[in-house]
Amino acid sequence: xxxxxxxxxxxxxxxxxxxxxxxxxxxxxxxxxxxxxxxxxxxxxxxxxxxxxxxxxxxxxxxxxxxxxxxxxxxxxxxxxxxxxxxxxxxxxxxxxxxxxxxxxxxxxxxxxxxxxxxxxxxxxxxxxxxxxxxxxxxxxxxxxxxxxxxxxxxxxxxxxxxxxxxxxxxxxxxxxxxxxxxxxxxxxxxxxxxxxxxxxxxxxxxxxxxxxxxxxxxxxxxxxxxxxxxxxxxxxxxxxxxxxxxxxxxxxxxxxxxxxxxxxxxxxxxxxxxxxxxxxxxxxxxxxxxxxxxxxxxxxxxxxxxxxxxxxxxxxxxxxxxxxxxxxxxxxxxxxxxxxxxxxxxxxxxxxxxxxxxxxxxxxxxxxxxxxxxxxxxxxxxxxxxxxxxxxxxxxxxxxxxxxxxxxxxxxxxxxxxxxxxxxxxxxxxxxxxxxxxxxxxxxxxxxxxxxxxxxxxxxxxxxxxxxxxxxxxxxxxxxxxxxxxxxxxxxxxxxxxxxxxxxxxxxxxxxxxxxxxxxxxxxxxxxxxxxxxx
Numbered sequence: 001x002x003x004x005x006x007x008x009x010x011x012x013x014x015x016x017x018x019x020x021x022x023x024x025x026x027x028x029x030x031x032x033x034x035x036x037x038x039x040x041x042x043x044x045x046x047x048x049x050x051x052x053x054x055x056x057x058x059x060x061x062x063x064x065x066x067x068x069x070x071x072x073x074x075x076x077x078x079x080x081x082x083x084x085x086x087x088x089x090x091x092x093x094x095x096x097x098x099x100x101x102x103x104x105x106x107x108x109x110x111x112x113x114x115x116x117x118x119x120x121x122x123x124x125x126x127x128x129x130x131x132x133x134x135x136x137x138x139x140x141x142x143x144x145x146x147x148x149x150x151x152x153x154x155x156x157x158x159x160x161x162x163x164x165x166x167x168x169x170x171x172x173x174x175x176x177x178x179x180x181x182x183x184x185x186x187x188x189x190x191x192x193x194x195x196x197x198x199x200x201x202x203x204x205x206x207x208x209x210x211x212x213x214x215x216x217x218x219x220x221x222x223x224x225x226x227x228x229x230x231x232x233x234x235x236x237x238x239x240x241x242x243x244x245x246x247x248x249x250x251x252x253x254x255x256x257x258x259x260x261x262x263x264x265x266x267x268x269x270x271x272x273x274x275x276x277x278x279x280x281x282x283x284x285x286x287x288x289x290x291x292x293x294x295x296x297x298x299x300x301x302x303x304x305x306x307x308x309x310x311x312x313x314x315x316x317x318x319x320x321x322x323x324x325x326x327x328x329x330x331x332x333x334x335x336x337x338x339x340x341x342x343x344x345x346x347x348x349x350x351x352x353x354x355x356x357x358x359x360x361x362x363x364x365x366x367x368x369x370x371x372x373x374x375x376x377x378x379x380x381x382x383x384x385x386x387x388x389x390x391x392x393x394x395x396x397x398x399x400x401x402x403x404x405x406x407x408x409x410x411x412x413x414x415x416x417x418x419x420x421x422x423x424x425x426x427x428x429x430x431x432x433x434x435x436x437x438x439x440x441x442x443x444x445x446x447x448x449x450x451x452x453x454x455x456x457x458x459x460x461x462x463x464x465x466x467x468x469x470x471x472x473x474x475x476x477x478x479x480x481x482x483x484x485x486x487x488x489x490x491x492x493x494x495x496x497x498x499x500x501x502x503x504x505x506x507x508x509x510x511x512x513x514x515x516x517x518x519x520x521x522x523x524x525x526x527x528x529x530x531x532x533x534x535x536x
Contacts, residue, residue, distance in 0.1 A: 073252030080245025087218030090377030117492010124485035126179020147180030155239035223377030335531030347487025355495035415456025420514030
């Protein structure tokens, strides 16, 4: 659930490396253009993002638990952003489908789940925009700062504006802002360390703790406020949380190294007009399609799926057709394709924590604790706790195994299989009476969700950066994020087929599809590794 964590893996030389896990929050904000050196590549591999390849600064400051003081600043803004993001998302779906009398919007449940999926997919699409803006125009630090302002404005819109106007304006602003912040927060952490700084992994671990702390606290507070004072107060709390993060970040901005504001690959000024024209034309096309009814609330998830798939195909073709990469590079990119497909399948089930699991928790789960009913959104705070615990355990396991650990394709396959098993675990309680599923059953299922996550998400960005041609680090990591965006959008689209009165087919079919994807990849491990040309 946390979708926002950093776990650890181990590089081919047996050295632990820190990479984002959960629905990934690390991203590139720089890329090979400014960091195509060997030291930059090493830093990229260690941090799990190629953004680290731009580190030219770094600090010997040890004022924050042995880490640079600026880490506390980035830790804080990311924690509060995750607080607001997951706090809002914990109550978003029920806000849409609850009746007006219950304080909601009364939107059809299937349509509401599609909107949530489309919104989630758009967040990850916007990470690409955020990375591009940092790479070409403004630098990571400024993009993060202004993205935080946009996020806060989005939460204020949800809290203040009435009905569908507040929903539309709020979600658009939060999606754009979250994409920009996701794309650059990890990049800024990377700028705090010189290449070879042994504190890097520990620094990313502290950063990851902040992410999960925010993801844990957000649904608890907004859910409590929503249940007792209404949805808009809950959304208001998300806005306040982002405001706190923005204020503390504003105070500490001056302590960031100069490299945090570097524009890695500046866009030539003679191309500004063309880029502005393309951007305005894109917005105009979307507006016209909305006004004509071609894009509407009912088909929004499908539109985002098609757009994301098109972008992924375009990225893939641009990379493999480039004359600037070697035959081994091209083979590795092709070897990434099966991992991309399995990753899409994984996230299309995993991200249903915000669609189907929310509905299930609302209608099927017994949330009574003594004489008090637990808010629906509190279910979303279970996974971050498991992630914090198990990321350390799995990091220790992979470190212990070193070069004997399973290869990335095997980990991806096992992650998909375990995710499928998690869906099958719903079956003993399927088609039950309202509030008939015990709370511990969902805790068990979310535990299995987390174990699946540990197999497939920590290796994700790590293996992507290893497979990426030197000139296409940013594009390859963007391709990875597109797989998450596609899976998240599909999660919303699939949820429209969920019927609380007939759950067995839904959980059975999706569970076995995920297992089949994993088994298929297991059978293809040898040819995939052959394509990966020594990368494991």
